Amino acid sequence: MVLTSxxxxxxxxxxxxxxxxxxxxxxxxxxxxxxxxxxxxxxxxIVAAVVAPETVTDDTVVIPSEDPEIVSPPARVIEPxxxxxIRRDSFFSDLRGPLNLNDWRVSQLENTHQGVFYGGPxxxxxxxxxxxxxxxxVRAGEDxxxxxxxxxxxxxxxxxxxxxxxxxxxxxxxxVSTFFTYTGPFRGDPHDEVDIEFxxxxxxxIEYNYFRRGRKGAYSREQLxxxxxxxxxxxxxxxxxxxxxxxVNGEEHYRSPRGQSRIPETVxxxxxxxxxxxxxxxxxxxxxxxGDEAQAExxxxxxxxxxxxxxSCADLWSDDPQFHYDDSEAVSx
Numbered sequence: 001m002v003l004t005s006x007x008x009x010x011x012x013x014x015x016x017x018x019x020x021x022x023x024x025x026x027x028x029x030x031x032x033x034x035x036x037x038x039x040x041x042x043x044x045x046i047v048a049a050v051v052a053p054e055t056v057t058d059d060t061v062v063i064p065s066e067d068p069e070i071v072s073p074p075a076r077v078i079e080p081x082x083x084x085x086i087r088r089d090s091f092f093s094d095l096r097g098p099l100n101l102n103d104w105r106v107s108q109l110e111n112t113h114q115g116v117f118y119g120g121p122x123x124x125x126x127x128x129x130x131x132x133x134x135x136x137x138v139r140a141g142e143d144x145x146x147x148x149x150x151x152x153x154x155x156x157x158x159x160x161x162x163x164x165x166x167x168x169x170x171x172x173x174x175x176v177s178t179f180f181t182y183t184g185p186f187r188g189d190p191h192d193e194v195d196i197e198f199x200x201x202x203x204x205x206i207e208y209n210y211f212r213r214g215r216k217g218a219y220s221r222e223q224l225x226x227x228x229x230x231x232x233x234x235x236x237x238x239x240x241x242x243x244x245x246x247x248v249n250g251e252e253h254y255r256s257p258r259g260q261s262r263i264p265e266t267v268x269x270x271x272x273x274x275x276x277x278x279x280x281x282x283x284x285x286x287x288x289x290x291g292d293e294a295q296a297e298x299x300x301x302x303x304x305x306x307x308x309x310x311x312s313c314a315d316l317w318s319d320d321p322q323f324h325y326d327d328s329e330a331v332s333x
Contacts (some may be wrong), residue, residue, distance in 0.1 A: 083311055083319075090310035091156060091270070091303040095134035099127070107151035107273075119147055119276045119288075126150035126274075132322060133168075133232075133297045136274040138175050140292050147288070151273035157183065158303045159267040164236040164313035166299040166323065167272070169198035171229025174276050174288030176200070177296035179235060183268035190214060192264035194239055196246065200294065201286025203227045206235075208246050208254050210264055217262040222254050231325060232299055234317045238306075241265070250314065272298055299323075 086092045093103050107122035126137040127150050136150035158181065169177035180195040191214040197207040204224050210217040226233070236247040242263060246254045256263065274296040277285045299322075300313035317323050 084309055084315065085311065087304065087308050087310035089305055090308055090312075091154060091158065091301070092311055092313075093154075093301045094316065095298045095300060096130075096132050099129060099134065103155060104152045105155055107153060117277050117281050118149065119278050119281070120149050121146070122151045122273075123148045127152065133299050135295050135297050136177075136272065137293050137295045138170070138274050138276050138290065140288070140290070147276050149273070149275040151271065151275070153182075154270040154301075157267040157269050160239050160241060161303055161305040161308075162236060162238045162312070163194075163270065164234065164300070164302045165196075165272070166232050166234050166313050166317055168230075168232045168297040169228045170200045170274060170290070170294045170296045171203040171227060172290035172294035173201040173286035174282070175290055175294045175296075176273075176275050176277070176285055177228075178271065178273045178275075179301070180271050181239070181264075181268040182271055183266050189266050189268075192266040192268055194237060194244055194264060194268075196235055196237065198228050198296075199285060200229070200290070203229050206248070206253070208237075208244075210244055210256070210262065212262040212264045215262050217260055218257050220254055224248065232297070232323060234314060234323075236314070239264070250317075270301060270303060272296075272301065 091103070093100065106124050106127060108124055110121045111118040120141065126139060126148055128135040128137065136152070137148075138150070139148045141147045163179075163181065165179040167177070167179065177198040177200070178196065180193060180197070182191075182193045183189040184191040184193075191211055193209070193211040195207070195209040197209065199205065199207065202221075204227055205221055206224055206228070207219070207221050209219045234247075234249050236250075238245045238247075240263070243258070243260065244256045244263060245252060274294070276288050276290075282288070300316050302310075302312040302314075304310040304312055
């Protein structure tokens with residue numbers, strides 16, 4: 001009777017038409033074993049057959065034999081930001097391409113007039129264009145002649161604002177590599193100037209200076225934590241009416257003392273140069289020990305007013321992989 005009830009239950013709707021007798025087979029097997037031990041007549045074994053249901057009810061979930069095709073969403077296209085424009089009141093010169101003579105004037109001067117401390121003439125031939133830099137050379141003189149040097153100046157003049165240069169100065173004794181603004185009596189102006197100068201004899205230093213009406217301001221020689229001749233770096237200064245702030249690779253490096261009365265005020269041209277001095281300058285520049293030649297390299301020069309969003313050398317420095325160095329890297333000749 002119990003067996004009949006179990007079979008009826010297994011066939012009821014609650015089991016969805018399936019036989020579920022396998023668990024009961026274990027129960028009866030146990031009863032059979034105990035019955036033999038106690039002398040009880042054994043219960044005949046039950047053979048459980050697995051029978052497929054005759055019908056599939058509406059609530060049955062049918063799983064497909066193959067995975068459905070997974071459609072990926074379209075990739076989102078991120079447009080790079082448009083580069084900032086070069087504003088008309090600003091200056092930007094990428095010196096890795098052909099030299100734009102609408103922006104620059106190449107100095108060609110013998111430097112023989114009285115009071116000049118340069119050791120030789122500025123010559124066009126000492127400016128060499130490469131695919132990734134502009135080179136300004138200093139070449140030793142032959143047969144007792146004076147050495148030759150290189151200098152360029154912007155055609156336009158600029159005043160207060162931020163000035164930037166990407167350059168690799170010479171590390172040779174006797175060579176000075178520069179980036180500065182200047183005007184003077186040759187233009188009918190007072191001598192006003194803001195300087196960044198690199199002395200090859202001291203390749204882990206940088207020198208800052210400025211003049212107003214020919215009077216020198218607070219000159220300073222500062223240390224760097226790298227060798228200036230190993231690779232390109234970004235140098236800059238901000239010329240304010242009451243102070244000048246210099247930067248190296250985007251970080252403030254030196255600031256003119258407060259209350260200075262010799263901050264320049266007259267607009268000037270931007271200059272870059274590589275030169276060697278007359279013998280009386282050797283105490284500062286170092287003895288000329290550069291062999292046949294030495295060079296300073298430039299990649300970019302820029303200026304922008306303080307309120308301008310014009311593209312500058314700092315943007316090029318950040319954007320171009322050419323200037324993304326590992327600590328172990330250096331620019332090759």
